[in-house]
Amino acid sequence: MTIKVTFHGACGIVTGSCYEVRTAKAAVLIDCGMFQGTKSIKELNYAPFAFDVAKIDAVLLTHAHIDHCGLAPKLMKAGYKGAIVATRPTADLLTYVLPDSGYVQETEVTRLNRRNRQRGRPPVEPIYCRADGEACAKHVTPRASDKWFDAAPGIKARFWDAGHILGSASIELLVEDGTSRKGQPLRLLFSGDIGTGDNMLQHPPRGPADVDYLFVESTYGDRLRPKVTQAQRSATVRREIQAGLRAGGIILIPAFAVERTQQLLFDLDYLFEHGQLPNLPVFVDSPLATKATSVFAKYLRRAAGGAYATAFSRPNLHFVEDADVSRKLSRLQSGAIIIAGSGMCDAGRIRHHLKNHLSNPTTTVLLVGYQAPGTLGRLLSQAVPMVRIHGEEIVVNARIRILGEYSGHADQSGLVAWVRDRLPVAQNIFVVHGEEPARAGLSDALVAAGLPKGSLRLPQIGETVRLTASGAKTERIRSRVNVAAIATFDWHNAYADTVLALRRSLDAAGSDGARQGLLRRMRALLNDAPTIQSKARSRHL
Numbered sequence: 001m002t003i004k005v006t007f008h009g010a011c012g013i014v015t016g017s018c019y020e021v022r023t024a025k026a027a028v029l030i031d032c033g034m035f036q037g038t039k040s041i042k043e044l045n046y047a048p049f050a051f052d053v054a055k056i057d058a059v060l061l062t063h064a065h066i067d068h069c070g071l072a073p074k075l076m077k078a079g080y081k082g083a084i085v086a087t088r089p090t091a092d093l094l095t096y097v098l099p100d101s102g103y104v105q106e107t108e109v110t111r112l113n114r115r116n117r118q119r120g121r122p123p124v125e126p127i128y129c130r131a132d133g134e135a136c137a138k139h140v141t142p143r144a145s146d147k148w149f150d151a152a153p154g155i156k157a158r159f160w161d162a163g164h165i166l167g168s169a170s171i172e173l174l175v176e177d178g179t180s181r182k183g184q185p186l187r188l189l190f191s192g193d194i195g196t197g198d199n200m201l202q203h204p205p206r207g208p209a210d211v212d213y214l215f216v217e218s219t220y221g222d223r224l225r226p227k228v229t230q231a232q233r234s235a236t237v238r239r240e241i242q243a244g245l246r247a248g249g250i251i252l253i254p255a256f257a258v259e260r261t262q263q264l265l266f267d268l269d270y271l272f273e274h275g276q277l278p279n280l281p282v283f284v285d286s287p288l289a290t291k292a293t294s295v296f297a298k299y300l301r302r303a304a305g306g307a308y309a310t311a312f313s314r315p316n317l318h319f320v321e322d323a324d325v326s327r328k329l330s331r332l333q334s335g336a337i338i339i340a341g342s343g344m345c346d347a348g349r350i351r352h353h354l355k356n357h358l359s360n361p362t363t364t365v366l367l368v369g370y371q372a373p374g375t376l377g378r379l380l381s382q383a384v385p386m387v388r389i390h391g392e393e394i395v396v397n398a399r400i401r402i403l404g405e406y407s408g409h410a411d412q413s414g415l416v417a418w419v420r421d422r423l424p425v426a427q428n429i430f431v432v433h434g435e436e437p438a439r440a441g442l443s444d445a446l447v448a449a450g451l452p453k454g455s456l457r458l459p460q461i462g463e464t465v466r467l468t469a470s471g472a473k474t475e476r477i478r479s480r481v482n483v484a485a486i487a488t489f490d491w492h493n494a495y496a497d498t499v500l501a502l503r504r505s506l507d508a509a510g511s512d513g514a515r516q517g518l519l520r521r522m523r524a525l526l527n528d529a530p531t532i533q534s535k536a537r538s539r540h541l
C-alpha cells in the first residue's frame with residue numbers, strides 16, 4: 001500500500017497551490033489555486049489539469065485567496081463532481097471571491113480577444129465565467145475547525161486556524177493504509193498560508209504536534225521583519241497619508257480585497273477617531289472588497305459584540321459598487337483616498353486609476369502587500385520610469401511608497417516557530433509555496449534551528465513522492481514548465497521593457513533623421529527586409 005503526493009503548483013513560486021494526496025482507495029486535493037504573476041505563469045491556468053479530474057474524491061481548501069482556490073470552478077467545469085470542503089468563513093467568502101474571479105476572467109478575455117482580432121489571431125475562451133464561480137461556491141461544504149471529518153474513503157481531515165486571513169486553515173490528514181511507524185494511520189499536515197500571530201483581526205496560528213510529514217509554506221522564508229504593533233503601523237499610515245496630502249494629489253492604495261482592505265479600514269478608523277487625520281473621504285472601489293467586508297462584519301460582530309463593525313460604517317467611508325461611479329472618481333484630483341483592487345495591480349479598477357494618475361507627480365501610491373514578480377505592482381515597487389497599462393505607455397511620476405508594515409504571512413522566525421511547535425515530525429518536511437531564495441532561506445533557518453538537513457525537501461512542480469516507512473522517495477518528475485525561466489521576468493516583460501526603451505531612445509534622439517536611422521538599424525537587426533509600406537503596396541498589385 002502506498003501514499004503518494006504530487007505537487008501541482010506553488011513550488012519555487014507562491015501561486016497555484018495544489019497538492020494531490022493519493023492512496024490505493026482515494027485521492028484528495030489540498031487547494032486548487034490559480035497561478036498569478038507573469039503572463040507566462042498565468043498561461044498555466046489555461047492548460048489542462050495534470051491529473052485525472054474524475055479520479056479526485058475531494059478538494060479541501062485552506063483559504064479564500066485566489067491562488068489557493070481560484071481553479072476550483074475550472075475543476076467543476078472539467079467534470080468534477082466530488083465535495084469541495086472549507087471552513088465556514090472561507091465558504092462565505094468564496095460566495096463572492098469565486099464569481100468575482102470568473103468576472104475578472106471574462107473581462108480579461110474580452111479585452112484579449114479584442115486585441116487578438118486586431119492582430120488576426122483566433123479568440124480564446126475564459127478559463128471560467130462568473131456563473132461557473134457561482135455554481136462552484138454553492139457546491140462548497142462548510143466544516144467547523146478542530147473537528148475531524150471523513151474527506152474521502154480512508155482519509156480523515158481536520159482544519160486548524162492558520163491566522164492568515166478570515167477562515168484560513170492548516171489541514172491535517174489522517175490517511176489509512178499508510179506506512180507510519182506505529183502501524184497507525186499516517187498523519188500529514190499542510191500549513192496553508194501561516195499568519196503573523198499579531199493580526200488584530202485573527203487569532204495566532206495553531207496546529208497539532210507529532211505528525212509524519214509536514215508541508216510548510218515559505219513565502220517570507222528569507223525575511224525577518226521587526227515586530228510591528230498596531231500603534232506603530234497606524235503611525236506609519238498616518239505619516240504616509242499626511243505626506244500624500246501635502247504633495248497635493250490623490251492617494252491610491254491597491255489593496256487585496258480580503259483581509260488587507262479590512263485591516264486598512266481599521267487603521268484609518270483609528271486615525272480618524274483619534275483626530276490624527278482629517279476626515280477625508282475614503283472610497284473602497286472594489287465590489288469584491290465591499291462584499292468581503294460584509295463577511296468580516298458578520299464574523300467580527302459575533303466575536304466582539306459589534307465593537308468592530310463601526311470601522312466599516314463611517315460617514316466618510318464610501319463603498320463604490322457601480323462602475324459608472326467608479327469612473328466618476330477620476331474627477332477627484334486631491335484630498336481623497338481610493339482603495340481599489342487588485343492588490344498587485346494586474347486586474348481590476350486600480351488599473352484605471354493608475355492610468356489616470358501615475359503621470360501626475362502629486363499622486364501617491366501606497367503599496368501595502370506582496371507584489372508577485374512580473375505584475376504591475378512589482379514594476380511600480382521597482383521604481384520603473386514608465387509602464388504599460390491596457391496597451392498604453394504611462395510615465396510614472398507619482399510618489400510610489402511601499403508599506404512593509406502590513407503582512408498576512410509569518411516571516412522566517414514566525415515560520416521556524418510554527419514548525420518547532422509541530423515537532424516531532426517523524427519523516428520529512430516539504431518546504432513549498434515560496435520563490436527559490438525564500439525556500440532556501442527557510443531551509444537554512446530550519447537547519448540552524450536543529451532540524452536534520454536530510455529531512456528537508458524542496459519539491460518541484462510536477463514531482464510525485466511516495467511516502468514510505470523510511471521517508472519520502474521521489475517517484476517521478478513530470479515537469480510541465482521550467483518555472484525559474486518564466487517566474488520573474490518572462491518574454492512579455494522583456495517585450496514591454498524593449499518597447500519602452502525604444503520609445504525613450506526615440507524621444508532622446510536629436511532629429512527626425514536620427515529617429516529614422518535608429519529604426520532602420522533596429523529593422524536591420526531583426527533581419528526584417530520588407531517594410532510595412534512595401535507589404536501594403538504589394539497587396540495592391
Ligand SMILES: [Zn+2]
Binds near residue numbers: 063068164193
Ligand atoms: Zn493567502
